Amino acid sequence: MSLVLIDILIATVPLMLIFASLFAFTTWLERKALARIQNRIGPNKVGIPCTRISLFGLGQPAADGIKMLFKEDIVPRGADRLFHLLAPILALIPAMLVLCFLPLEFPWTKSLLPVQAFLLDGAVIFFFAITGLNTLAVFMAGWASRNKYSLLGGMRAVAQMVSYEIPLVLSAVIVVMMVGSLNAAVIADAQTGFNWFVFSPWGFAAFVIFFIASLAETNRSPFDLPEAESEIIAGYFTEYSGFKFALFFLGEYIAMFAISGLAVTLFLGGGDGPGLANAPWLSVVWFIAKIFALIAMMIWLRGTLPRLRVDQLMGFAWKFMLPLSILNILVAGFAWHAQQQDSKTITVITWVISLAILYGTASGLNQLNRGSARPRKYKYAE
Amino acid sequence: MSILGGGIFKGMAVTLRNFVGSYINKKERLTTNDYSWRPDGDLPQGIGDYPKEEGEQLSDTTTVTNYSRNFPMLLHDGGEPMDTVRCVACQICERECPPQCIYIEKDYDENGKYIKRPAVFDIDVSVCMSCQICVEVCPFDAIVMNSQFELSTPDRFGGLLVRRDDLLKSNDYYHQIHPEEAAARDQKMAVEKAAKEAKKKAAEEKARAAAEKKAAEAAKGDAE
Numbered sequence: 001m002s003l004v005l006i007d008i009l010i011a012t013v014p015l016m017l018i019f020a021s022l023f024a025f026t027t028w029l030e031r032k033a034l035a036r037i038q039n040r041i042g043p044n045k046v047g048i049p050c051t052r053i054s055l056f057g058l059g060q061p062a063a064d065g066i067k068m069l070f071k072e073d074i075v076p077r078g079a080d081r082l083f084h085l086l087a088p089i090l091a092l093i094p095a096m097l098v099l100c101f102l103p104l105e106f107p108w109t110k111s112l113l114p115v116q117a118f119l120l121d122g123a124v125i126f127f128f129a130i131t132g133l134n135t136l137a138v139f140m141a142g143w144a145s146r147n148k149y150s151l152l153g154g155m156r157a158v159a160q161m162v163s164y165e166i167p168l169v170l171s172a173v174i175v176v177m178m179v180g181s182l183n184a185a186v187i188a189d190a191q192t193g194f195n196w197f198v199f200s201p202w203g204f205a206a207f208v209i210f211f212i213a214s215l216a217e218t219n220r221s222p223f224d225l226p227e228a229e230s231e232i233i234a235g236y237f238t239e240y241s242g243f244k245f246a247l248f249f250l251g252e253y254i255a256m257f258a259i260s261g262l263a264v265t266l267f268l269g270g271g272d273g274p275g276l277a278n279a280p281w282l283s284v285v286w287f288i289a290k291i292f293a294l295i296a297m298m299i300w301l302r303g304t305l306p307r308l309r310v311d312q313l314m315g316f317a318w319k320f321m322l323p324l325s326i327l328n329i330l331v332a333g334f335a336w337h338a339q340q341q342d343s344k345t346i347t348v349i350t351w352v353i354s355l356a357i358l359y360g361t362a363s364g365l366n367q368l369n370r371g372s373a374r375p376r377k378y379k380y381a382e
Numbered sequence: 383m384s385i386l387g388g389g390i391f392k393g394m395a396v397t398l399r400n401f402v403g404s405y406i407n408k409k410e411r412l413t414t415n416d417y418s419w420r421p422d423g424d425l426p427q428g429i430g431d432y433p434k435e436e437g438e439q440l441s442d443t444t445t446v447t448n449y450s451r452n453f454p455m456l457l458h459d460g461g462e463p464m465d466t467v468r469c470v471a472c473q474i475c476e477r478e479c480p481p482q483c484i485y486i487e488k489d490y491d492e493n494g495k496y497i498k499r500p501a502v503f504d505i506d507v508s509v510c511m512s513c514q515i516c517v518e519v520c521p522f523d524a525i526v527m528n529s530q531f532e533l534s535t536p537d538r539f540g541g542l543l544v545r546r547d548d549l550l551k552s553n554d555y556y557h558q559i560h561p562e563e564a565a566a567r568d569q570k571m572a573v574e575k576a577a578k579e580a581k582k583k584a585a586e587e588k589a590r591a592a593a594e595k596k597a598a599e600a601a602k603g604d605a606e
Contacts, residue, residue, distance in 0.1 A: 036404045037397045039411045304397045305390065363386050 014106065015099050022288070023253040024061035030299050031060070037303035071242035076146055079239065083144035088240065088247035091137035094130045095254035101127050102261040103185040103270050105283050123184040124176060127262055128169055131217065134255060135161040138219075138226060138236050141248070145239035153235020156310065157219065157226035163314060164216035164223075167321035171206035171213070174332040175266040178203075184262075188270025196269040201355040202332040205362075207267040209325050211294070214259040216317070218252060220298050222305035225313060260294040261287070320365050327361050448560055451527035453507050454516055456549040463550040468524035470498035475516035475525055483509035484516065503546040507533060523567055529559050 028043065035042030043057035075084055101123040120126060135158055142154020175197050176182055179190045197203035216223035227235040237248050264270060268290050271283030308316070331354045338350040385391075404411040459466040471488040487502035516525050528551065535541030557564040 033401065036401045039400055039404050300394060300397065301390075303401075304393045359386065366386055 011106075012100065015104070016096060019096075019099055019254055019257055020250070022257065023250055024065070025058075026253055026256075026295060027061050027064070027249075028058060029296075030302075032057070033296070033299045034303050037300075065246065068243055068246040073242040073244060074239070076239050078146040080144040080146070083140050084239075085244070087137050087141035087144055088244045088251065090140060091134060091251035092247050092254065094133040094137075095251045095258055098127050098130050098258045099254070099261070101184055102258070102287070103188040103265055104261075104287055105271060105280070120183070122182045124172060124182045124187070124262075124266075127184075127258075128165070128172070131255065131259065132161075132165065134217075134251075137251070141240070142236040145236070147239050149232040149234075150236050150238045152232050153226045153228075153238070156228075156232075157236060159310075160216055160219075160223065160225060160313060160317075163317040164213040164321075167209050167317060167325045168213035168217060170322070170325040170329060171209040172262075172266055173329055174202055174206040177329070177332055178336060184265050184270075188265050188272070191269040192272050194269065194272065196267065196272065198267040200335070201351055201358055202328055202335055203267060205324065205328050205358045206332070207263065209321055209328070210263055210267065211297075213317075213321065214263060215298060215301070216313070218256045218259055220256070221302035222308050223313060224307060225310060228307055230307075256295060256298065257291060260291045260298075263294060264290040315369060319369050320362075323365060324358075324362055328358065331357055448562065450529040450531070451514065452512060452531055453510055453528055453533070453544070454505060454514075454525050454549070455528040455530075455551045456503060456546070457524055457526055457553055457556055458550055460552050460554065463547070463552075464499060467499050467550065468522050469500050469503065470522060470524070471500040471503075472521070474519050474521065478515055478519045480513060480515060481509045481511050483507070483511075500546060503549060505544045505549060506542060507544055508542040523571055526556060526560070526563075526567070 032042040043060040046057055046059035046063045047055040048059065075081055101120065138157040138161070139154040142150040142152075142157070145151070175187060178197065179187050181187060181190075191197060198207045215221075219226050225231075225235075227237065232238075237245055240248060264287060271287040273282065273286035273289075275282050276286075335350050335354055338346050400411070457468050458464075459468065471486050473486050473488075476482075476484045476486045483506040485502065485504040485506075486500050489497050489499045489501035491497050512527070514527055517527055533542070553564070553568075556567075
């Protein structure tokens with residue numbers, strides 16, 4: 001019994017440590033990248049304490065963390081104290097929990113008893129079920145703060161997350177259909193040898209939809225309406241300070257890792273990459289490198305795109321992403337049947353046709369949705 | 383018909399250009415750290431590292447450009463500051479200051495006679511917005527902008543209220559930090575002074591002429 005407990009600890013504690021330290025690194029990376037995009041330098045002072053070694057400001061996350069720990073924890077007078085406390089914890093736990101379902105093959109978990117949680121057969125379903133809890137945490141924070149900005153942010157978050165959950169799940173369905181399994185490890189194994197799902201028309205479309213929806217799910221720019229600083233003053237965590245705020249921040253970044261990890265598992269071949277035959281431990285490195293590639297993309301997009309309006313956000317989810325992802329499921333279904341024929345010509349034809357269908361539908365939907373959004377005409381000022 | 387999502391890629395290309403450019407072309411991109419005025423004309427190695435080297439003086443105003451202006455200072459013409467201070471405590475700047483951050487009291491000698499200098503001259507730099515209006519309205523060229531930027535203090539109230547004795551800076555210092563402006567101001571003052579003296583001389587001459595005339599008339603009257 002106690003042996004199983006130790007095994008569980010060996011399997012999970014490094015996971016939490018690794019991702020928590022990656023979180024610290026990512027905050028630094030994001031601040032640096034955004035600064036450079038805006039022609040600034042970014043954090044570059046804090047390094048090793050009591051020396052003048054600055055290490056490109058890599059000590060900044062640690063300094064921020066210590067600062068957060070020592071800050072006063074302010075709870076508004078009218079707030080619901082219990083839920084105000086619970087919300088940041090609830091924001092962090094699901095994000096941490098789903099990390100277990102990523103098929104990260106750490107060398108030290110190989111020999112363990114079957115505590116590898118990712119062997120769970122319904123991992124993909126479980127992933128979505130648990131990340132769905134995040135919405136609850138955000139709304140709880142907005143409600144418990146007794147602040148109109150927070151409540152607005154919370155309501156925006158619920159609307160956004162519920163809307164974008166659908167294209168997110170529907171694009172993941174394609175991979176599940178193709179592999180015939182919900183097990184994350186099986187899905188990753190099915191893509192070995194650069195047989196990644198992103199290298200097919202339907203897979204690529206699904207990946208793009210998944211990536212955009214995951215931006216919205218993790219409240220990243222350009223879909224950061226729930227925490228729009230310029231409109232509703234950080235939204236649902238307006239009233240959070242000190243370590244509770246840090247927990248929200250941590251939860252948000254861990255959720256980014258988790259959902260990028262799922263995208264890597266589903267579309268980018270999991271831990272697949274060159275050099276695996278000689279060094280199997282490289283699979284973890286490849287996995288995390290792919291996660292970081294997606295995170296870098298998120299940072300880049302954040303530095304580029306302005307925030308959407310609420311109606312644009314909703315319209316994009318329901319009028320563009322949802323029809324496209326449903327059509328993509330149909331295309332993928334036909335493609336699966338075509339692939340069963342095991343003939344080169346049929347495969348090529350399927351590729352061409354599905355590419356044409358998907359691109360045509362996407363641009364058609366784009367044209368349809370333009371609708372009233374024409375260039376503004378001035379009546380008097382010309 | 384443009385490619386779907388082309389606008390996003392265009393925007394991303396712009397940000398990528400800025401990102402890469404800030405590493406390659408520091409001088410042009412990282413404009414907040416402008417060291418191009420330096421004699422060697424090149425950026426120091428640890429760009430943006432501040433304070434730059436160990437032992438380098440923190441509030442060294444010579445490390446900023448000649449065009450930097452932060453907060454006002456009072457000028458004196460060298461020697462004992464309060465003997466040569468240009469300010470006469472006319473309080474024009476106090477009245478014109480938009481955020482009302484200047485406080486002036488006139489100085490009186492023991493007989494209660496007004497001597498033309500300030501007894502108190504405080505500037506609250508936490509309120510000052512560096513608008514330079516005080517500099518423009520001053521008829522005595524007594525208040526000009528300093529470029530000192532190291533003003534952080536552990537005292538929130540007293541530390542940000544700069545007193546008269548700390549505001550007083552010599553004209554030489556002014557020449558050192560803002561050479562062009564100081565030279566122009568000195569020239570302007572010299573011209574004004576010359577004009578004033580010429581006027582005074584003319585007035586004196588006139589008075590003397592009038593007196594001579596009067597004396598001549600009086601002499602004439604006496605003769606009659």
